[in-house]
Amino acid sequence: MAGYVHPRAALRALTVAACATAALWATPSYALFEDGDARRAILELRERVDALTQSSQQSGERSSTDAAQLRRSLLDMQTQIEALRVEVANLRGANEKLQRDVADLQRSQKDTQQRLHQFEPTTVQVDGMEFVAEPKERQDYEAALGVFRSGKFAEAATAFDGFVRQYPQSGYLPSARFWLGNAQYATRDYKGAIDNFKALLAANPNHARAPEAALSIANCQVELKDTKAARKTLEDLIKVYPQSEAASAAKERLARLK
Structure with missing residues (x-):
């Protein structure tokens, strides 16, 4: 110093x-x-x-x-x-809790949106047609189709008949009538099948299933021993839907009819 x-x-x-x-x-x-x-x-x-x-x-x-x-x-x-x-430790803990809360909230929102989505109409495509369907409507149609594919034709006929009555304005209606007619044909309800196939053709003549429906009408008429009506149906099918696979099958059936 x-x-x-x-x-x-x-x-x-x-x-x-x-x-x-x-x-x-x-x-x-x-x-x-x-x-x-x-x-x-x-x-x-x-x-x-x-x-x-x-x-x-x-x-x-x-x-x-x-x-x-x-x-x-x-x-x-x-x-x-x-x-x-x-203080930093407390803030870190609070931040981690906040992140967990945000993650929980996001999962909750996602679950809520998924549940709400189950009740919202959705756009579907069936047999070349695109339309909006309610979730319950779609569920009932797919359930009936599942019964048909399982080979339970009587139950399928009941399911599709109930669908047609419950959803008369549904976009599924032409397809539902087609499968209803096939279920009735399988259970030998030929007249009921003809009625449903004709209803499909009258309301939706350009539907993808229309040529098959016409061919199915002819098959029902053959089963009913109405050969004249069957021949007329097949001739009309070939004339209206000449490029369809059903028209090719109709030509073969005509050749076998006496």
């Missing part, structure tokens, strides 16, 4: 000065100072030593005070850091 003199060094300086003064008194012929001057010099040296000692003590006290303040500052900083760590 600039200007700082250790007390011991000051004391040594005072001792040297005292020895020098004593030497001066011991040799009067070479004395440079009088008694009063010597005493003043000694007093000045003492004052300087005292001042230096006091300054050193004050510097020590200031150093102790600065060290104590530094320790307090470090403790305060450590306390603040720990508090920040706790």
Whole structure:
């Protein structure tokens, strides 16, 4: 430290000065100072030593005070850091919980939308026709078709007959009549089958199933021993739907009819 003199060094300086003064008194012929001057010099040296000692003590006290303040500052900083760590941990936990809540909400919304979608009309395509159908309407049609494909034709006829009555304006109606007629044919209800096939042709002559429906009418007429009506039906089929597979089959049937 600039200007700082250790007390011991000051004391040594005072001792040297005292020895020098004593030497001066011991040799009067070479004395440079009088008694009063010597005493003043000694007093000045003492004052300087005292001042230096006091300054050193004050510097020590200031150093102790600065060290104590530094320790307090470090403790305060450590306390603040720990508090920040706790706050960050709490925020991280809150953020993770928020993310879980958002994920749960998104799943809930998705589930809700899926459930709502089950009750919304949808666009479907059946036998070349595109239309909008209610979920229950589609479910009933597919259920009836499933019964038919399982070979339970009597149950299928009942299911399709119920569908036709329940959904008279349905886009499924032509296809439902076609499968109803086939189920009736399989159960030998030929007249009922003819009625449904004719209803399909009257309402939807350009339907994809129309040529097959006409051929099925002829088959029912053959089963009913009405050969004349069957021949007329087959001839009309060839004329109206000449490019269809049903027309090719009709030509073969005509050749076998007597």
